Amino acid sequence: MHGGPGGVATFLPELSSGEARQSGIRVFQCADDGSGTVKAAVIVFDADLHITQYPKLTTNNISVVGIRVRSREIILVSFYFEPNLPMDSYLAHLRRVQRETGSRSIVIGGDSNAKCVWWGSPVTDRRGEELHGFLEDLGLCLLNQGETPTFDTIRGGERYSSYIDITAVSPDLLGLVDGWRVREDLTNSDHNAITFLINTKHINTNTIRHTTRKYFTKKANWAQFREKLGQIKTQEHFTIDTIKNIQTHAQLDSTITQLNDIIQKTCTKTIPLTKHREVLAMQT
Incomplete structure (x- = not known):
């Protein structure tokens, strides 16, 4: 996450808590310990942004960092949920992230491999039910909107698309988020990029606007x-x-x-x- 106008925070599922630097870009992901492929990372483009690492909470599939905005910390979580593995352990880990960081301000984003009408899918499967119930239980607010698939690719001459990538934030950040959308022109991946803006001007030590207002x-x-x-x-x-x-x-x-x-x-x-x-x- 970038701290100034036009800055970029990238939640990158499918990319080893280690920090790598290249041309001023910092990549936060699980340290390469030979335990498997790293599939989640957070990339920071602002060299001046203060980042707190959480190595004990970061795995091959879930990357966790904190960014300091004035005297408040916002937790960023990038995740990739394996489609052939149960959701239980992943959701339990996200609960642990919220509990151990102690932050009420959190942004999570990633590939859930779960379908639910709440984030645009025409159907809801068991994984979608589990994830939706989890988000409600933790009080997290979905940002997904619109009709553009988050996964879209051509295989064997046939098009495959779905809505399996989600973004959710804690209620204290909802009123500060603007312009969530799926972008088809930013990457060559079979997953489309998702961009949104977080207005940090109204964040201070004592208060954050609590509002669900999204439309003018x-x-x-x-x-x-x-x-x-x-x-x-x-x-x-x-x-x-x-x-x-x-x-x-x-x-x-x-x-x-x-x-x-x-x-x-x-x-x-x-x-x-x-x-x-x-x-x-x-x-x-």
Whole structure:
């Protein structure tokens, strides 16, 4: 994470707690101990930014560092969850990160290999349910929005895409985040890059703004909002019968999730985001 305007923080899943320097760039990842391939790292482009390493919390699949913003520390976590391994140990490790760092300000980003409607997937699998429940339990807020897949590649002449890379922050940082989006033009990886901005101007010793405000509603065109809402509801086959036909708790949860997603998509397409720009972060 970079401390000034236009700076970049990279959460890099799939890249051994060691620090490597090259041309002023610092890479924080698990020290190479011969235990396997390192698949997560945090890359810092600002030579003046104060970084705290957490070697005991950093593994081949989870990299943890702290950055100092004035007198407050923000914890950055980059992760890669193996698709063929259970989520339990990974989620337990993230709980340990939150507990042992003692920081209420945290940003996590990485490849979850989990599908959930909450971060754009058309379906929710068991891994997605586990991860979503974990994020809710820890009170973390998802930043994912929009319709661009985070994984997108061509294999054997066929296109494969999915929404498996997530970004989440603690509530105290949510009001400081702006412009989260998936970028298809930054890397040659089969995973698209994710960029967002963190405004550090309002962070001080005693207070951080606590707000979930993401959209600049004063600039909203409500006629356009209503029109786009109707279009997306039609595309998603969401009608009054969708609500009338609810018979189980599972159907209710699914319907609420679908409606929230429709509203968020509509807001993203018709209402400008709030403008608080200072720190640019990138996840890939």
